[in-house]
Amino acid sequence: MEWLRIAIDYGMIGLLIFLSFLVFAIAIERCLLYRGIRLEDYADRKELEIELTKKLHIIAIIGSNAPYIGLLGTVLGIMLTFYTMGIEGFMDTGKIMVGLALALKVTAVGLVVAIPSVAIYNLLLRKVKVLLMKWEVMNGREGV
Template structure:
C-alpha cells in the first residue's frame, strides 16, 4: 500500500502527460500535413483517405480513454484514503474530505485532456471529409463516388 501511496499520482499524471504529449504531437503533425496536402498527387481516393486518417485512431483513443485513466487514479486515491482511515481507527471528517478531494484531481485531469483531444479529432475528421469531397469533385469516376456493392 505504501508503494501505491508513493507512486499513484506520479504514475497517473505521468501517463496522462504522455497521452497529452502524443495527442498534441499528432494534432500538430496532422495540421501541418493538411496544410501541405495536394490531392492531385493521389491517383486513387482510397490512398488519399488512408494518408489523411493516419494516426487519427490514436488521437480518438486518447480522447476516449483519458477519463478512464483519470478515474483509475481517483479510485486508487479513494482506496488509499479508506486504507489510511482504517489504520487510524478514528473518523475525522476533515481527513476524509481532504483525501477524497485530492483523489478527484486525477479524474479532472483526465477529462481536461479528453475534451481538447476529441475537439481536435472532430476538427481533423472534418478536414478529411472536405478533402474527400474535393477529391470526388475533381475525379468523378473515382470509386469514392460509387455506392458500395453488397
C-alpha cells in the same frame, strides 16, 4: 502507503499529461500534412484516405480512454483513503478531505485531457472529409 499516494498522484497524472502532449503532437503533424498535401498526387481515393486518416485513431483512443484512466486514479485514491482510515482508526476530517481531493484531482485531469482530444479528433476528421470531397470534385467523382 505513501508510495501508493505518490504513484497515484504522479503516475496517473503524469500518464495523462504525456497522453495530452501526444494528442497535440499528432494534431500539429496532421495539420501540417493537411495544409501541404497535394491532392492531385493521388490517383486512388482509398490511398488518399489512408494517408489522411493515419494516426487519427490514436487521438480517438486517448480521447475515449482518458476519463477511464482518471476514474481508475479516483478509485485507487478513495481506496487508499479508506485503507488509511482503517489502519489509523479515527482520522480527522482534514485528512479524509485531502485523500478524497487527491482522488478527484486525477478524474479532473482525465477530463481535461479527454475533452480537447475528442474535439481535436472531430476537427481533424472534418478536415479529412473536406479534403476527400475536394479530391472527388477534382476527379469528377462527386457522390461516389
